[in-house]
Amino acid sequence: MLEHDTPPPAVKRNGHLQPPSLGVRLMQRKPVERLIAESSHGEGGSLRRSLGMWQLTMISVGATLGTGIFVVLGEAVPEAGPAIIVSFVIAGVTALFSALSYAELAGAVPVSGSSYSYTYATMGELVAWVCGWCLLLEYGVSVAAVAVGWGEYLNELLDGTIGVTIPDALSAPPGDGGIVNLPALLVVLLAMVLLLGGVRESARANTIMVIIKIAALVMFCVVAYKGVSAGNYTPFMPLGVAGVSAAGTTLFFSYIGFDAASTAGEEAKNPRRDMPRAIVLSLLIVTALYCLVAAVAVGAMPWQDFEGSEAALAGVMKDASGQTFWAVLLSAGAVVAIASVVLTVLYGQTRILFAMSRDGLVPKVFSRVHPRTGALRANTIIVSLFCGTLASVVPLGQLADATSIGTLCAFALVNVAVIVLRRTRPDMPRTFRTPLFPLFPAVGFVLCVWRMVDLDTATWTVFGIWMLVGLVLYFSYGLRRSQLTNLTK
Numbered sequence: 001m002l003e004h005d006t007p008p009p010a011v012k013r014n015g016h017l018q019p020p021s022l023g024v025r026l027m028q029r030k031p032v033e034r035l036i037a038e039s040s041h042g043e044g045g046s047l048r049r050s051l052g053m054w055q056l057t058m059i060s061v062g063a064t065l066g067t068g069i070f071v072v073l074g075e076a077v078p079e080a081g082p083a084i085i086v087s088f089v090i091a092g093v094t095a096l097f098s099a100l101s102y103a104e105l106a107g108a109v110p111v112s113g114s115s116y117s118y119t120y121a122t123m124g125e126l127v128a129w130v131c132g133w134c135l136l137l138e139y140g141v142s143v144a145a146v147a148v149g150w151g152e153y154l155n156e157l158l159d160g161t162i163g164v165t166i167p168d169a170l171s172a173p174p175g176d177g178g179i180v181n182l183p184a185l186l187v188v189l190l191a192m193v194l195l196l197g198g199v200r201e202s203a204r205a206n207t208i209m210v211i212i213k214i215a216a217l218v219m220f221c222v223v224a225y226k227g228v229s230a231g232n233y234t235p236f237m238p239l240g241v242a243g244v245s246a247a248g249t250t251l252f253f254s255y256i257g258f259d260a261a262s263t264a265g266e267e268a269k270n271p272r273r274d275m276p277r278a279i280v281l282s283l284l285i286v287t288a289l290y291c292l293v294a295a296v297a298v299g300a301m302p303w304q305d306f307e308g309s310e311a312a313l314a315g316v317m318k319d320a321s322g323q324t325f326w327a328v329l330l331s332a333g334a335v336v337a338i339a340s341v342v343l344t345v346l347y348g349q350t351r352i353l354f355a356m357s358r359d360g361l362v363p364k365v366f367s368r369v370h371p372r373t374g375a376l377r378a379n380t381i382i383v384s385l386f387c388g389t390l391a392s393v394v395p396l397g398q399l400a401d402a403t404s405i406g407t408l409c410a411f412a413l414v415n416v417a418v419i420v421l422r423r424t425r426p427d428m429p430r431t432f433r434t435p436l437f438p439l440f441p442a443v444g445f446v447l448c449v450w451r452m453v454d455l456d457t458a459t460w461t462v463f464g465i466w467m468l469v470g471l472v473l474y475f476s477y478g479l480r481r482s483q484l485t486n487l488t489k
Contacts, residue, residue, distance in 0.1 A: 027123075027124035027125070027126065028124055028125055028484055029120065029121060029122065029123070029124050029125075030120045030121055030125075030128075030359070030484055031121070032108070032109050032121045032425070032428065035109060035111045035117055035120070035121060036109070036110065036111060038111075038358060047112065047199070047266040047267050047354075047369060047374060048198075048199065048200075048267060048374040049266070049267055049268060049269050050199060050200045050203075050267060050269065051199065051200075051203055051264055051267050051268045051269060051274075052268075052269055052270075052274065053270075053273075053274035053277055053278055054207075055203040055207065056261040056264060056268055056274055056275060056278035057261070057277075057278040057281050057282050057285075058203070058206055058207045058210045059203065059206060059260050059261055059264060059278075059344050059347070060257065060258050060259070060260045060261040060278055060279060060282030060283075060344075061210050061214075061282045061285055061286060062206045062207075062209065062210045062257075062260075062340040062341060062343065062344040063256075063257030063258070063260035063341055063344035063345050063347075063348060064254070064255060064256065064257035064258050064260075064282060064283075064286045064341075065210070065213060065214070065217075065285075065286050065289065065337065065340075065341070066146060066149075066213065066337045066338045066340060066341035069217070069254060069289070069290055069293055069294075069313070070149065070153060070312075070313055070334045070337060070338060072149075072250060072251065072253055072254055073251075073293075073294065073297065073306070073312045073313065074306050074312030075250060076247040076250045076251050077247075077297075077298060077303050077306035077312070078303065078304070078306055078307045079239065079243050079246045079247040079250060080237070080239060080243045080244045080246070080247035080248075081235070081236070081237060081238040081239055081243065081298070081303045082232065082233045082234075082235075082236050082237075082238075082298045082299075082303055083236055083237040083238075083239075083243070083244045083247075084247055084251075084294050084298055084303070085291055085294050085295050085298070086237075086244050086248075087244050087245075087247035087248040087250075087251050088248075088251055088254070088287070088290045088291050088294050089287075089291065090244070090245070090248035091248045091249075091251040091252045091254065091255055092255060092283070092286075092287040092290070092291075093447070094248070094252060094255075094444075094447040094448065094451055095252070095255040095258060095283060095287075095411075096283060096287075097415070097440055097441070097443050097444030097447060098259075098411040098412075098414060098415060098444045098448065099258055099259070099279055099280055099283045100280070100434045100435065100440055100441075100444070101414045101415045101417070101418040101434055101440075101441050101444055102114075102115070102258075102259050102262055102279050102414055103275070103276035103277075103279045103280050103432045103434070104276065104418050104430060104432050104433055104434045105118040105262075105414065105417060105418055105421065106261070106262045106265065106271070106275035106276050106279060106432075107271075107272045107273075107275060107276045107430055107431035107432045108272075108421065108428055108429070108430045108431075109121055109265075110265045110266075110268070110271030110272050110275060111265045111266055111355065112263060112264070112265050112266045112267075112351045112352070112354055112355045113132075113263070113265070113351065113352055113354075113355025113356070114135060114259055114262040114263045114265075114348070114351075114352060115131050115135065115259070115262070115410045115411075115413060115414045115417070116128055116131050116132035116135055116352055116355055116356060117265075117355055118131075118414060118417045118418075118421075119131040119413050119414070119417050120359070121417075121421065122416075122417040122420040122421045122424070123413070123416070123417060123420060125361075125479075125482060125484060126474070127413065129361060129470070129474045129478060130409075130413070130467070130470070130471075131409075131410050131413045131414075132352060132355075132356050132361070133466070133467065133470035133474075134406040134407070134409045134410040134413075135349075135352045135406070135410050136349070136352065136353070136406075137403065137405075137406030137407075137463075137466055138256060138403055138406040138407040138410060139345050139346075139348050139349035139352060140349050140383065140386065140387055140390075141387075141390065141403045141406070142253075142256055142257070142345055142403040142407075143188060143191075143342055143345045143346050143349060143387040143391070144184070144188075144387050144388075144390040144391035144394060145253070145391075145403055146338055146341045146342050146345065147181075147183075147184035147185070147187050147188050147338075147342055147387070147388070147391035148173070148181060148184045148391055148394075149338055150183060150184060150187045150335065150338040150339060150342065151166070151171050151172075151181055151182075151183030151184050151187075153314065153331045153334035153335050153338065154166070154171075154183050154331075154335055155171060155183075156314045156327070156328075156331035156334075157328060157331040157332055157335055160324050160327060160328030160331060161328060166182070166183060170182045171183055173392065173393045173394055174393060180392045180393060181391060181392045181393070182392065184388070184391035184392050185388040185389070185391060185392040187338070187339050187342050188342060188346070188384055188387050188388035188391055189384065189388055190339065190342075191339065191342045191343040191346050191384065192346070192380055192381065192384035192388075194343055195343070195346060195347060195350070195375060195380045195384075196373070196375050196377060196380055196381075197373065197375070198373040198374050198375050199264075199267050199347075199374060199375070202343065202347060205343070206340055206343055206344055209336050209337065209339060209340035209343070210340055212333060212336045212337070213333055213334075213336055213337030213340060214289070215333065216329070216330055216332075216333020216334065216336075216337060217289055217292075217293055217333075219326075219329065219330065219333070220293060220296070220297075220313055220316075220317055220330055221292055221293060221296045223317060223320065223321050223326045224296050224297065224300045224316055224317055224320040224321070225296055225299075225300070225320075226320060226321065227299075227300040227301070227316075227319060227320025227321070228296060228299035228300050228320075229299065229300070230299075232298060232299050232300070232301065232302055232303070233298070233299060238303070245454060246454065248451070248454075249404065249451050249454040249455060250404075252404050252407070252408070252451055253403060253404050254286075254290060255283070255286065255287075256345075256403060256404070256407050257341065257344065257345055257348075258279060258282050258283045258286065259279065259348075259411075260344050260345065260347070260348045261275050261278040261279050261282065262275060262279060263347070263348040263351040263352060264347075264351065266351075272429075272431045273431055276431055276432035277432075293313070297312070297313060297316050300316050300319065300320040301315070301316045301319055301320070313330055313334070314327045314330050314331050314334070315327070317330050346380075346383065346384060346387065349383050349387075350366075350376050350379045350380050350383055351376075353366040353379055353383065354366055354367050354376055354379060357379075358483075359482065359483050359484065360478070360481040360482045360483040360484075361474070361477075361478035361481070361482060362477075362478070365378045365379070365382070366378070366379040366382070367379070404451075404455065404459075405452055405455050405459050405460070405462075405463045406463065406466070408448045408449075408451050408452045409448075409452065409463075411444070411448045412444075412445050412448035412449060412452075415441040415442070415444040415445040415448065416441070416445060418434055418437075418441050419437075419438050419441050419442070422437060422438070
């Protein structure tokens, strides 16, 4: 262990031991070795190692592949036109640079907590709190956003099968013509039940759902390809580069979740080997599917017709095939697909809170492990009820943008963290190394900041308020109860 990684010692003044100054405490790092040791001897219990590379990859694919292509596509196409394909590539490349940094850190620091734990080991407790608070925005709010989209496809499925739909009053939040979004609340509660059964059972259910949603997207490409017209691709960039860039920012929401495997560091059988592979492989799978589906979708239906279409792919399928059967089948696949995203993102959220709770920064209830199932029972119930309530009353668009800015901030910090750890701990064992270091992490950081700047003022205002609330909570609760700070007293 290197000296700079140890907690700062108490200082003797006037013959009495005094705790270190506030500035020193805020910058204190938690040694990587300590993070790893605590993963096996947590105060509230240890998580069970039961996930292989296949399950980890499916967790990341499950958390990523869903709402972005099934729902947000309808919002993004009117911004870019047929060039939406380029927007997907831009968003994917932005995510790729950060994914490489995640892969290196996941192999070097194989614990729960994702980028929260990585920044704790490299940049200190205050930065770790900021990153963890961003992750709460990324995971917690995206669960709600994804759940909102689930209701749209559930209505499509019900309409195509039994000819009825859930009334707007019960399937849309206030502001979108409804009172409460009950389907959104329902899918979060279903995911909660699965998670309470244990991680192995949840991973098995997720793998089945991921296979179903990949099959649904492949089916869409095969059927909708019959309706592709070359004329729909011209003009290719009707709204210019600015439109492509704006759509890329919107579509970045589609890539949120590839880092979900990094939250499973304490439940992976061989985390140093499997987590880096799972992160990179899942992103490649998702990007390929997104670009393929987007190319077929804008070729099969004029881009202007996507305006206001929330269940966009179902509409394209119906127009391209001339039959409702395929659209109903796709809606069924989307219902399963989006449920999978809710399950895996909710899983990631509980693991981040678990890591923060073990460090004392949030209440201990979030780090209690059930002795029989190995589930985080209280944690899962609390988070699910919060996300379900949020999903039932807030519109999708507002949630998606808020999620994106929190994610981009966390990704930017991870790109900095990988540079810091290379400089401060060059000899630490690493099973994966980011290529062209430090160029790739630096580019990843710049791209994340660029995407953040593209977001509107309202989103920045929400983010600023969120961060202000987070800092108040940290200084009023987390700093006083921090495990690492208490070691120095």
